[in-house]
Amino acid sequence: MWRSPATSYLVGRTLNSIYKSTEKIQISNQIIGKAMSMSSLEGQRTNQSVDQYPERNAASTRNFRIGENVPRKDKINFLVNTLLDLRNSKEDVYGTLDAWVAWEQNFPVGSLKKALLALEKEQQWHRVVQVIKWMLSKGQGSTMGTCGQLIRALDMDHRAEEAHKFWEKRIGIDLHSVPWQLCKSMIAIYYRNNMLERLIKLFKGLEAFGRKPPEKSIVQRVADAYEVLGLLEEKERVLEKYKDLFTEKEKRSNKKSKSSSMKGKKSGRIRDTPVSDGVTSAIEDIQ
Numbered sequence: 001m002w003r004s005p006a007t008s009y010l011v012g013r014t015l016n017s018i019y020k021s022t023e024k025i026q027i028s029n030q031i032i033g034k035a036m037s038m039s040s041l042e043g044q045r046t047n048q049s050v051d052q053y054p055e056r057n058a059a060s061t062r063n064f065r066i067g068e069n070v071p072r073k074d075k076i077n078f079l080v081n082t083l084l085d086l087r088n089s090k091e092d093v094y095g096t097l098d099a100w101v102a103w104e105q106n107f108p109v110g111s112l113k114k115a116l117l118a119l120e121k122e123q124q125w126h127r128v129v130q131v132i133k134w135m136l137s138k139g140q141g142s143t144m145g146t147c148g149q150l151i152r153a154l155d156m157d158h159r160a161e162e163a164h165k166f167w168e169k170r171i172g173i174d175l176h177s178v179p180w181q182l183c184k185s186m187i188a189i190y191y192r193n194n195m196l197e198r199l200i201k202l203f204k205g206l207e208a209f210g211r212k213p214p215e216k217s218i219v220q221r222v223a224d225a226y227e228v229l230g231l232l233e234e235k236e237r238v239l240e241k242y243k244d245l246f247t248e249k250e251k252r253s254n255k256k257s258k259s260s261s262m263k264g265k266k267s268g269r270i271r272d273t274p275v276s277d278g279v280t281s282a283i284e285d286i287q
Helices: 005-052 058-062 072-085 090-101 109-121 125-137 144-156 160-171 180-192 196-208 216-228 232-241 243-267 277-286
Strands: none
Touching: 072 090, 072 109, 072 125, 090 125, 109 125, 109 144, 125 144, 144 160, 144 180, 160 180, 180 196, 180 216, 196 216, 216 232, 216 243, 232 243
């Protein structure tokens, strides 16, 4: 039977939406089925206990939930393995996570953090990004640690521009209280991805709050950015302002060497020091 182009288009969209909905239902059913199978042994044990002691276990039986007695480690491993097996689809990942937390009375932030660490170990950066974004969409995990984890995952997933947008929207709005470790990570991302103007803007914003960088590596990256942009006077200004960071390490190393030499004198022994291969070969040539 002939259909008009408009009718064919509507029919196609309807069938496509039905197909996607069916896929989501299948994924949820798979998650539920696996969760039920994981807890079946615990359920059988509970039922046997109820048959033997019906009065004692009546209250606990009423409160039994599917997956309640499954060890947390098994739940985490189950989630990680399921996420690794999924195709690269936001809908599939979000549906899996929704089904996984459906059996929890409280939102399992701790378990999800361990799952994220497992995904990082597998270098599944795209999955890490998806899981953290899902957590944030649920109003969970809004901490500096989680935000830093997301920025790092975006950088490792070659999405530096997205990391910058997230920083501007969620973190960089209050540079007075952002931990230096997080600022250092963002400066490193800007440096690696040749976003030098943004690097300098971030550093100037931190300086405006009177915040002193804790490490010379941060100052060196800022100085390098100024040099590449041709702002040599600004480079010299920064190096001069924070020159103590470059000399403190030398002072600490000198103190350590003096301390070790004093210990050697007190003990009355000459401390053994390793000889480099270059010195050894030179001595052999002389002989």
